Amino acid sequence: MQYDRYGLFIDGKWEKGSGSVLAVHDPATGEKLGEAPAATVEDVNRAIASAARAFTSWRHVPAWTRAELLHKAADVMIARTEEAAWVMTLETGKPLAQAKREWGLSYDQFRWQAEEARRIYGRIVESRAPGGRIEVHHEPVGVIAAFTAWNFPAFLIARKVAPALAAGCTAIVRPSREVPGISMLLIDCLREAGLPAGVVNLVTGSTETTYRPIMDSKIVRKISLTGSTAVGQQMIRDSAATMKRVSMELGGNAPVLVFDDADLEKTLDLCVPVKFANAGQVCVTADRFYVHERLHDDFARGFAARAAALKLGHGLDETSQMGPLINQRRVDAIEGIVADAKARGGNILTGGGRPKGQNTGFFFAPTVITGLPDDARAIAEENFGPIAAITPFTTDEEAFTRANATEMGLAAYAFTKDAKRMREASARLEAGMVGINSFALAAAEAPFGGIKASGMGREGGSEGIHDYLNVKLAQMAV
Template sequence: MYRDLELYIDGAWRGAANGATRAVTDPATEDTLGSIAEATDADIDAALTAAQAGFSVWRRTGTWERAKLIRKASDLIRERAEEIATLMSLETGKPLAEAKGEVNAAADQFEWYSEETKRIYGQLIESRTADSRMAVIHQPVGVVAAFSAWNFPALLPARKIAAALAAGCSIIIKPAGEAPASCAALVRACHDAGVPSGVVNFLTGQSDMIARRLIASPIVRKVSVTGSVPVGKQILHLAADGVKKVSMELGGHAPVVVFDDVDAEKAAEVCANTKFRNCGQVCISPTRFYVHESKYEAFARRFAEVAKSLKVGRGMEEGVQMGPLANRRGLETIQELVADARQQGAEVLAGGGVPAEANRGFFFEPTVLGNVPDDARIMREEPFGPVAPLTTFTSYDEVMERANALPFGLAGYVFSNDLRTATRAYEDLEVGMVGVNEMLLATAEAPFGGVKESGMGREGGSFGIGDYLETKYVKIKLEERAR
């Protein structure tokens, strides 16, 4: 089922110029699934040349024609959802049902942007004088270099590819080496839909080398990245030398504030089921739970019950609700954070370690920690895994100060049935997205992104295409007619 992956450059699949490859590992078994090509300098140069030529063609392709091809890609992704989801489950370990949901969400991005292609509106400005006209138009920024993470290996690149195509840009996409097959499937859909050669290009290999080469090239005019805060800062530095347009969705550490006017057990069920989705490896995953002291006991008890009830295993197995972490470094980080929290006095309410039956793979139990102090590492460092730290609060001002204390600002969550409290809270949280009594935020029609060190720009929705466009102002002097 899983096959070795080649590079896709100028409309054709091909191996690396020197034949080099690297392995892709199944995180549930630690077995090798297949391999990816390791792009060389020559391959990167070829992709840049192809993307430059592809941009010249694509930017002049009519909007309705572009829309038709993007929509065709969406249809092909949906037709192939079962196959793509299987590949995703193998390379990430996520449950098959979650993988299918992600594939359809990726198709949604292509469908949405096929429609946005036709809605790139300009503006007419009333001139001060009768003999002049002023207008604003939007044009594609140019060749895009895009880098996506492994935790949502279809949805993340779909947001970038679909928006770039809708705007009239060509793109070179570099997926994460841990989970490249899902992105490759999107590229195949674009190819089979009839997107011209050079418009979409796919590189795999050494991330740092590829990023430096692409961003240093004058051909690339826009950079899009989904990744960690340190990676985002590094790419921002690289892009600064060429004054490239940059959008980035980086790490988060989403606070959840549970006020005293809600049903604590119902809130706990929503929080627990969301927390352990994709093994907690979600940028907007709820990660710091501030529960009003009057509701803490009921909330903590129910949260732990849900965690203990989840079936952990390989994503391809029937009934599995949570798979492994994607790699060994993720597992080791989670173990360190849990150990530190326990040393700081946190109570283990559920889980806390590697499942007894797991002798292979990067598995960790759904874990709930109670009464976690704010100075524990897990309350300050993003826990990209299946661990939920709970603590209490007393007053509104106190909890807002604590919730906003970190440099992250991607997402936040509020549980309250009081309109005044909920409104104050979603306005006061220093984040780019807020869920009120709701935690499933990502959808094709809404903007996705953060503030502070969690990034800049937005993906998705009508705002998402703007980062792939340049605004041009035009003023026309009308020649005076002879009378």
């Protein structure tokens, strides 16, 4: 692996760091991939200082120049697709095809935000003072810090760093300790594209040494997190001391409503691959399926049959359709949810444990459960794993009420042929994103984010760059 080749990235240079190291493992085998440097508090403070120095000049770089650099970064990323997919598969366990798709979504972010850099519009408001004029300007927030999760290790960085750089901010990236290699590769693409020293910095390491210096720093003006709701709540509290702006993409527990007029086969063809992509470790994945009672039994049988037919294996095997969970903690968590389902009288149609004959890595069989009450953990909680809980409903009103009975509000989905019902589902489902007959939410041109306990702020779309901009009013009088 490339941990020795790269390391920490501070002030435009790769360095080994002065702290300890982080062991990184292949979740499909449990074998050690290598050791990545762990930043010390001093390393993190140097990264902050580097970003602060770079901001004084980067903020004044013309938008068209920033855009050209981001386009060049996308070009470099495209050229390094095979390398990136290989690294990502080894670190996360996801199948190679899914890794390539994620890398593609990542460079899409740089393409889109490059163009958004050229479209940071102000406005002029007529003043009530004679001869006066009010100008509204947008200026970069300053130094930002991006905290990212392991499940989409390239895409999550791109969704934060691309709009920040487009806006004229400088960045410190702190990736999950499970997946340092792919973050190193992405940052090296920015270096190769010619990004000035200090504009982006990378620190890997423990929470103890990387978190507190960033949160305590008055230089860091904004933080963006993709992670759990509990971590997000703590970061919001910690950010209050220095009045940092925050963007939070937190947990989900997405419902899927399958109405009685849905095309059963087409719905299953979409739902099953999406549910088990990345072994279910996706914040917007469908967790709980509310299926009209007329379709419920056929839907459950079809879902279980398709799930049981999925081929599990190492992601580098191009025939594998689902890889492992990221670590033993996730296996333990999923086993706990299944145990609760059994205790609540659930019917496990397929899966429910480790695959037979799979003695290495952190694999868990695709699992389909029916017959659960709504307060069972498989329905009431985000399982973040390969569990699909299927339950019937009778009326549309019941379906909407049960779907919305959660503190989470990231994504929700509905399948129907009726245009009126499509509109009603879009309006009534309480989530930041709603898919109607589609799961395609994570696109560069679309604003991604949730409501309620699922977070605040948006990433992507024309809205994404505004989370990295301050609004300034200038009153002009003659």
